[in-house]
Every structure is written in structure tokens, then in C-alpha cells.
Amino acid sequence: MRFFIPLLPLAIVACTQTPEMETALPDAPAESPKAAETDPNLWLEEVEGEKALEWVRAQNEGSLAELQADPRYAKYEAAALDVLTSDARIPYGTVRDGMVYNFWQDDVNVRGLWRRTTLESYATDAPDWETVVDFDKLAADEGRNWVYTGANCLREKGKPVRHCLVSLSDGGKDAVINREFDLETKTFVEDGFVTPEAKQGISWVDPDTLLIASDWGEGTVTASGYPFIVKRWKRGTPLSEAEEVIRGTKDHVGVWPSVMELEDGRVLQGAVKSETFFTHSFWWLPEGEAEPVRWPIPLKSSPEGIYKGQFLLSLEEDWAPEGQHTAFRTGDLVAFDVKAFLETRALPEVSLVFRPNAAQAVNGVAVAKGAALLSINDNVASRVLRLEPGADGWTTGALELPGTGQAGIVFADEHEETVFLTYQDFLTPDSLLGYDIASGEVSTVKSLPGKFDASGLEVEQFFAVSKDGTKVPYFIVHKTGMKLDGSTPTLLYGYGGFQVSMNPGYSPVTGRLWLEQGGAYVLANIRGGGEFGPAWHQAGLKLNRQRVYDDFIAVGEDLIARKVTSPAHLGIMGGSNGGLLMGVMLNQRPDLWNAVVVQVPLLDMMRYHLLLAGASWVDEYGSPDVPEERAFLETISPYQNFDASRPYPEPFFVTSTKDDRVHPGHARKMAKLFEDAGLPFLYYENIDGGHSAAANQTERAKRTALEFTYLSERLFEAK
Structure with a gap:
């Protein structure tokens, strides 16, 4: 069974593996006359605007000059690059017909190799890999900034896998093109299936038929920028002649194709209508029948x-x-x-x-x-x-x-x-x-062998008590015998949204750049996540979202109460939805932290639903167009609650020009408020990276080195 559901904001976690996956077209920001009259920084939402990019380059230049001048930066970048491009990584893969397919990036193959080996060879210490696609060569040959984002291969019961749709993104955007590829000849299929760039979903029905949801022209995408019309596309016919099989409305988040294979090999065609981000109706499209059947x-x-x-x-x-x-x-x-x-x-x-x-x-x-x-x-x-x-x-x-x-x-x-x-x-x-x-x-x-020195480290789990009495778990990784005198430089990470769980994970980058230096690392399991199931997530939705922020504050206060650390030595980090968390923490408790890393964030909660995929998240945050929900959002929106008279810690904003999921305008506009107020801040915008703010391991190493240099300056050297 293969369903395609639209993407949600993702946490940036150093230990996260990148699986083969489909991703999906950047939208221009929606116009809002009222906002244009009241927001003097609206020009920064022009992603590729000349004036906006001039401002971005100026901020990058200043921040890079400051952070890269720190002698720790070069050491951190080299250590991060060594870890991220090391051959001592497990080549996770997908098995097809006794072959393991793996996507691999290193310092030589920056864009990566799609490669394969036999199961027998895969089990050895030195597998004999065969290159299927060299994406560095492909990008050079075609003069494109290709980023590989996954492969969708046709599966037929009792038959070998041969044809795949390879997804390619320009610079790491969610928007992709799909091109049909032949695994036997290791070439793209001449006159095969090729799609135009869009946020799209595709499912194989049979060797000559696809179900595809895409941008079909004006008026065919939702307010979130996703498609709501699914068509059946036959080989040898132009995409313009594909037959519509099901549609939703512009008010939906999106509609996506699906196929379900029964155990006897029959393939059921279907679709998923995402009415909201968290509600989906599933449809069967019986062959030869005009009306779809909804699964009950x-x-x-x-x-x-x-x-x-x-x-x-x-x-x-x-x-x-x-x-x-x-x-x-x-x-x-x-x-x-x-x-x-x-x-x-x-x-x-x-x-x-x-x-x-x-x-x-x-x-x-x-x-x-x-x-x-x-x-x-x-x-x-x-x-x-x-x-x-x-x-x-x-x-x-x-x-x-x-x-x-x-x-x-x-x-x-x-x-x-x-x-x-x-x-x-x-x-x-x-x-x-x-x-x-x-x-x-x-x-x-x-x-794998250890990639950082874990000797003398231990892990503990504690529970903080939130404002409403809820016990909130968190993990802390620290040196054995850590002095409980409030002096330990401590990095607290949180996400708290979309039912995404934050589980214990091995992060060699955090290990080398933070734990080896004597810092402690804390992972907060706050509400909004999925650690304890749907109820844990739903407890922090919409008007209840302050609970998420209270939970995070409670963890910070508990660390201080236990004398693990103190505000001068406590820093926080979060990305995407976690970037919103960081922005709220800047406003609500600037006294509690001395460093705040705000990664690819949502920050203007009065306009988030008008920018890129933002409309798809109104069931998580609430809608500014609903009076009661707007009133609440006004109380927590970081951009609207900025106060130039407050003693903020110096934040570090990290985003990406090519992010077509969370708009870079959020970070740009918030940083501009700090600039206009004469308050210190740092800002780095990767011109190429997508929602991860890094399109390859080299950029990822640079970004993390910048972040940990900033954290070290603020937390290790604090008085």
C-alpha cells in the first residue's frame, strides 16, 4: 500500500537519516493589501527580489566574518565534514530483487550516487557497489543544480523491478520533476514519462499507466500550493491529455494518488483527499466505474x-x-x-x-x-x-x-x-x-564505530512539571560527575508539533562539536509531538498551543533548578516548527537563555498561512482568518510580539532561499526587526539549500559549524 501525504515542517536533527522519498512547486507569497499597508518589511518576502537578496548577502557577509574568525569554526567545520562525508556510515537502502539500492554522498560525490549491490555483497565490510546514477555528473552534463530526492519504482507481483520515476529538485526545493529510469540499462527512458516541475504525487498503476496529481495550470492548486486534481496518464500520450479521475477543492490541503496492492497481486487505484492537515479521506477508484468509493x-x-x-x-x-x-x-x-x-x-x-x-x-x-x-x-x-x-x-x-x-x-x-x-x-x-x-x-x-569520544558520558531521563501540572520528560547527555553548580554549557533542543516524536538518537556532529567540548545536550519531549500518541499531540493544537511553550519553559527551569546549568550557560535550538518555538521563547522568556538558534522558522503567524505551504498547517496552529484563533496567535506570534526595549539574548537565524515549504521571509523579517532596533543578532541564509537549509553535506557541515561556533561563544565563555 503506497499513499502520498503532503509534507509537514521537519525538525533539523543532526542524527536524522535521509530516506528515499518523494517530495514535491514553490508558490509566490499571496498578496495581502492590509499587510502591505502595515508591514514595512513585506519586501523581504520577495524570495529572489534584488533588494531582498542584497540585504541577505550583507547579513551573510557580516555573520560569516564574525563566526568564521573564531578559531573554533575551522575545527568544527572540519570535524563536521569528516563525520558527514565519512565512509564509516551505514549505507541504508531499499531491497529490490535481491539487490540493495542506496543513495550515497561524500566529499567526492557531493550531489551523490544512486548505487546498488547484491544482498550477499552488502553483508560484507566492503560491498561491491555498482553506480546506477552519478548525480554530480548528471548535473554537470545538464547544467542544472540537481538534488536527488527519491525514486518511485514500479512493483509487479512475480516480476523484476525495472522502471522507476527518479525525482530531481532544483537546489533542494520541495518542487520536483520526475523522469522515468530503466534499472536494467541504467539510463533515462527515451520518450518515457517526464513531468514538469511541481509539487506533485505519482503512483504507478502498471507499466504503462500512472496516477498523477500536479499543478495543471491556473486555479488547480490549493491555498497551500498543493494539487487537488488527480489524473490517469497513459504512456505515449501527452500529459495534457491525461484523464481526470478525482478532484478535491481549493480549500483542501491537497489530493494525492495512491495504489493498493492486494495479496493476490491485484492493484487497486485510489486517492487521498487531505481535507485538512490531520484529516484525510481515502478513496477507491474501481476500474470501469465513474464514481469513486470512499473507504469507511x-x-x-x-x-x-x-x-x-x-x-x-x-x-x-x-x-x-x-x-x-x-x-x-x-x-x-x-x-x-x-x-x-x-x-x-x-x-x-x-x-x-x-x-x-x-x-x-x-x-x-x-x-x-x-x-x-x-x-x-x-x-x-x-x-x-x-x-x-x-x-x-x-x-x-x-x-x-x-x-x-x-x-x-x-x-x-x-x-x-x-x-x-x-x-x-x-x-x-x-x-x-x-x-x-x-x-x-x-x-x-x-x-559503526563510535564517531565521538563517549567515554565518561552518561544519559539520564528526568521529568519537568509544566504549568498545568503535566509531567514532561526530557533526556540529558552529560559528563559523568558533572558539577551541579549551574556552570555546565547546556544545549536544549525541542520541536513540539505535528505529532513528530523526538527519540534518543546518535548524533556524531553534536557529539564532536558539543559533548566532546564539555557541553551537555538535552532533548525535550514536549506536547505537540507524538511521544505518547495522538493525545500528546492534540493537547497542544491551536488555542492550546501555549501548553507546548509552557512545557519547554518548564524543562529549562528544571535544568536550572537541578543546578545543571544557569541562564548564562543555557542555549536552545529548534528548526521549522521548532524555529517557531525558538521565536516564542525569545519573546516569552528572554531571561532564561543566553543563545537561541532559530532554524528555518515560522515567525510571522499573522501571515504564515499566505506563504508557500503555510495554509496546510492551520489545523496545527489555527487560522489568522478565524477571529478567536487570530486573537490567540496575536499573543504568541514572535514577529508581532517583538519589543525593541527588551534585553534579548543575541539570536542566530538560519534559513534558506530555496526553501519552498517554510518561507525565508519569516527569518528575514524577524532579523530585520533586530537590525532596526540596533540589537545584536546573527543571520545566515543558504542560497541553495531547501528546507534542511543545506543541499549537500558540505553545506550541512558549514551550517552546523556556524551554529556550534555561535553556541560555544555564547555559552562556554559566559561569565
């Missing part, structure tokens, strides 16, 4: 796959199926007979598969050939369970993992018996684990 499942639910004829579904809301005796809770995993629905088009009896307890949350399900696996959070750490239906209901069995850190299912596919897991924690580097479906055993396929 809640709007707040996520299909997880089909296993042994059972359609698996995770719930983000309570559900009492009509005419049935069993009611289900938010966070449950449930199932029903898929063939029974297809035959009757009525909802069959629904059964409970797994119910998490108060400290648990369902992360997702992966279906392999012969097994279904469930990933869960358990008190913020990870567990993986095997699921099996039986006459008396579903049973679960836990897989044996190396520890209580972050574990995940990195590869499982209904066509393949190979299953790969991954494990890491704050002090343990990544391990790639293999799961044997027949024996149930977990074995280590690859493991």
Missing part, C-alpha cells in the same frame, strides 16, 4: 498496510463503527477483512490489533513477505513487535533489540523477505539489524 474509515486515521487479508488501520480519534458492538480509542491499531469490503462496499467487523498503554504510542506498521511488524514508543524509547492474527484475535511478540534507545524498521516490503531494522541511542552509533522472518531472530548486519 475515520478522517483521523492512517492505513498501515494489508496482512493476511486484514486491512490495518491506526486511529487518531475515537471510533465506534456503526452497527458494531466494539468501540475503539485514539491510538489503537485495528483491522478488518479487505476483500469483504471490496465485495460488499460495507464496513466488515473491525477487530482490535493493539492498544497502547498510557506510556506508549504506535509509530507505524511495516508488512514484509510473511510478517507484519509494529513499531511503538514506550516511555519515549522504541520497541518493535511482530503481529499475527489468530482465531482468538491478534497476538504480539517483542523482537530482541540491543537496548532501550531508538529502533525503527528501515526496510520491509510485501514483495521481499528481507527485513532491516536500525538501532541507536545517544551514546551508541547506528546498527543495521536483520530480522529473520522464519526464525524470529535479530542479528547485526552492520555496526
Whole structure:
């Protein structure tokens, strides 16, 4: 089962792996006459405007001159580059027909290689890799700034995988083009499928048919900039002649194609209508019928796959199926007979598969050939369970993992018996684990040596008490025997949104540039995330969002109360939605921190819904067009709450010109307020990087070196 759901703001976390994925066209900022009259900095929203870019270059020049003059910068950049481009990385990949496909970047292959090797060779210490596409060469040959963003390959039961749609982004934007590629000849298919640049979603139906959602011209994208019309495109015909099969409205977030493969090999065509960011209706497009059929499942639910004829579904809301005796809770995993629905088009009896307890949350399900696996959070750490239906209901069995850190299912596919897991924690580097479906055993396929000196470090978990009495967990990584005298330079990271969990993870960059230097690192599991399931997320939505900020403040205050650190030595960092968190912290508690790294942020919450993909997030933040929600947003919006008379800590704003998800105007305008007020700030805008603010590992090393140089100056040298 393959569904495409629009992108959400992502946290920038140094240890995050980059999977193969589809991403999606930058929009110009919407006009707002009222805002034009009241906002003197609206010109900074002109992404490629000459005046705006002149200002950006001036800020970059000043900040780079200051930070790169610090002798630590060169050391940090070299250390980050060494880690990020080291061959001592696990080459995570996708298995197709006994071959492991991997995307690899290093100091030589800056844009990266798409390559493959056999499963047997992959298990060795030195796999024999065969290059499929050299993206540095492709970009040079075509004179384009190509960034590889994933491959969508046609799967047919009993047939080898040959044709893929390769996604290429200009400079790292969410907008992509898709070009058909032949894995056998290792060439792009002459006269094959090629799409124009757009935020788009594509699903293979068969070798000669695609379902595609794209920008079809004026009036065919939503206020969020995503498509709402899905068409069926036949090989050999121009895209303009593709047949419309389903549409939504401009008020939707977007509409996306999907396909569902049954266990007998039949492919069901379908679509997902994202009415809001958190509600989706799923549709079946029966062949030969004009009207789509809606799947009878809640709007707040996520299909997880089909296993042994059972359609698996995770719930983000309570559900009492009509005419049935069993009611289900938010966070449950449930199932029903898929063939029974297809035959009757009525909802069959629904059964409970797994119910998490108060400290648990369902992360997702992966279906392999012969097994279904469930990933869960358990008190913020990870567990993986095997699921099996039986006459008396579903049973679960836990897989044996190396520890209580972050574990995940990195590869499982209904066509393949190979299953790969991954494990890491704050002090343990990544391990790639293999799961044997027949024996149930977990074995280590690859493991990495330590990339920073973890000797003398330890990890503790504490709970801070938020303003409303809620206990909020956080992890702290620190030197054993750390003096509790408030002197430890401490970096606190947070996100708190979109049901994204912040789990224990190994970050060699943070390890080398911060922990080895004597700093402590703290990860806050605040509400708005998914650490304890949908309810933990929903507790911080819209008018309740102050809870997220209260949680983060509570963690900061708890660190100070425990005498781990003090305001002079406490710094904070967050990206995207976490960048909004940083902006709020600047305004609400400038006394609590001495350094604030604001990465690719949302900051103008009165206009965020008019910029790029912002309209898709109104169900997270609330809408400035709804009076009650606007009134609340006015109380927390960092841009509108800036006060030139306040003693702010010197912030560091980081963004990207090419980010077509979170508009760079947010960071630009906030920094301009500091400039106009004569207050100190630092600013760096990568001209090429997308939402990660770095299009390649070299730029990523530069960005992180700048950030940690700034943090070191502010927190290690504080009096």
C-alpha cells in the first residue's frame, strides 16, 4: 500500500537519516493589501527580489566574518565534514530483487550516487557497489543544480523491478520533476514519462499507466500550493491529455494518488483527499466505474498496510463503527477483512490489533513477505513487535533489540523477505539489524564505530512539571560527575508539533562539536509531538498551543533548578516548527537563555498561512482568518510580539532561499526587526539549500559549524 501525504515542517536533527522519498512547486507569497499597508518589511518576502537578496548577502557577509574568525569554526567545520562525508556510515537502502539500492554522498560525490549491490555483497565490510546514477555528473552534463530526492519504482507481483520515476529538485526545493529510469540499462527512458516541475504525487498503476496529481495550470492548486486534481496518464500520450479521475477543492490541503496492492497481486487505484492537515479521506477508484468509493474509515486515521487479508488501520480519534458492538480509542491499531469490503462496499467487523498503554504510542506498521511488524514508543524509547492474527484475535511478540534507545524498521516490503531494522541511542552509533522472518531472530548486519569520544558520558531521563501540572520528560547527555553548580554549557533542543516524536538518537556532529567540548545536550519531549500518541499531540493544537511553550519553559527551569546549568550557560535550538518555538521563547522568556538558534522558522503567524505551504498547517496552529484563533496567535506570534526595549539574548537565524515549504521571509523579517532596533543578532541564509537549509553535506557541515561556533561563544565563555 503506497499513499502520498503532503509534507509537514521537519525538525533539523543532526542524527536524522535521509530516506528515499518523494517530495514535491514553490508558490509566490499571496498578496495581502492590509499587510502591505502595515508591514514595512513585506519586501523581504520577495524570495529572489534584488533588494531582498542584497540585504541577505550583507547579513551573510557580516555573520560569516564574525563566526568564521573564531578559531573554533575551522575545527568544527572540519570535524563536521569528516563525520558527514565519512565512509564509516551505514549505507541504508531499499531491497529490490535481491539487490540493495542506496543513495550515497561524500566529499567526492557531493550531489551523490544512486548505487546498488547484491544482498550477499552488502553483508560484507566492503560491498561491491555498482553506480546506477552519478548525480554530480548528471548535473554537470545538464547544467542544472540537481538534488536527488527519491525514486518511485514500479512493483509487479512475480516480476523484476525495472522502471522507476527518479525525482530531481532544483537546489533542494520541495518542487520536483520526475523522469522515468530503466534499472536494467541504467539510463533515462527515451520518450518515457517526464513531468514538469511541481509539487506533485505519482503512483504507478502498471507499466504503462500512472496516477498523477500536479499543478495543471491556473486555479488547480490549493491555498497551500498543493494539487487537488488527480489524473490517469497513459504512456505515449501527452500529459495534457491525461484523464481526470478525482478532484478535491481549493480549500483542501491537497489530493494525492495512491495504489493498493492486494495479496493476490491485484492493484487497486485510489486517492487521498487531505481535507485538512490531520484529516484525510481515502478513496477507491474501481476500474470501469465513474464514481469513486470512499473507504469507511475515520478522517483521523492512517492505513498501515494489508496482512493476511486484514486491512490495518491506526486511529487518531475515537471510533465506534456503526452497527458494531466494539468501540475503539485514539491510538489503537485495528483491522478488518479487505476483500469483504471490496465485495460488499460495507464496513466488515473491525477487530482490535493493539492498544497502547498510557506510556506508549504506535509509530507505524511495516508488512514484509510473511510478517507484519509494529513499531511503538514506550516511555519515549522504541520497541518493535511482530503481529499475527489468530482465531482468538491478534497476538504480539517483542523482537530482541540491543537496548532501550531508538529502533525503527528501515526496510520491509510485501514483495521481499528481507527485513532491516536500525538501532541507536545517544551514546551508541547506528546498527543495521536483520530480522529473520522464519526464525524470529535479530542479528547485526552492520555496526559503526563510535564517531565521538563517549567515554565518561552518561544519559539520564528526568521529568519537568509544566504549568498545568503535566509531567514532561526530557533526556540529558552529560559528563559523568558533572558539577551541579549551574556552570555546565547546556544545549536544549525541542520541536513540539505535528505529532513528530523526538527519540534518543546518535548524533556524531553534536557529539564532536558539543559533548566532546564539555557541553551537555538535552532533548525535550514536549506536547505537540507524538511521544505518547495522538493525545500528546492534540493537547497542544491551536488555542492550546501555549501548553507546548509552557512545557519547554518548564524543562529549562528544571535544568536550572537541578543546578545543571544557569541562564548564562543555557542555549536552545529548534528548526521549522521548532524555529517557531525558538521565536516564542525569545519573546516569552528572554531571561532564561543566553543563545537561541532559530532554524528555518515560522515567525510571522499573522501571515504564515499566505506563504508557500503555510495554509496546510492551520489545523496545527489555527487560522489568522478565524477571529478567536487570530486573537490567540496575536499573543504568541514572535514577529508581532517583538519589543525593541527588551534585553534579548543575541539570536542566530538560519534559513534558506530555496526553501519552498517554510518561507525565508519569516527569518528575514524577524532579523530585520533586530537590525532596526540596533540589537545584536546573527543571520545566515543558504542560497541553495531547501528546507534542511543545506543541499549537500558540505553545506550541512558549514551550517552546523556556524551554529556550534555561535553556541560555544555564547555559552562556554559566559561569565
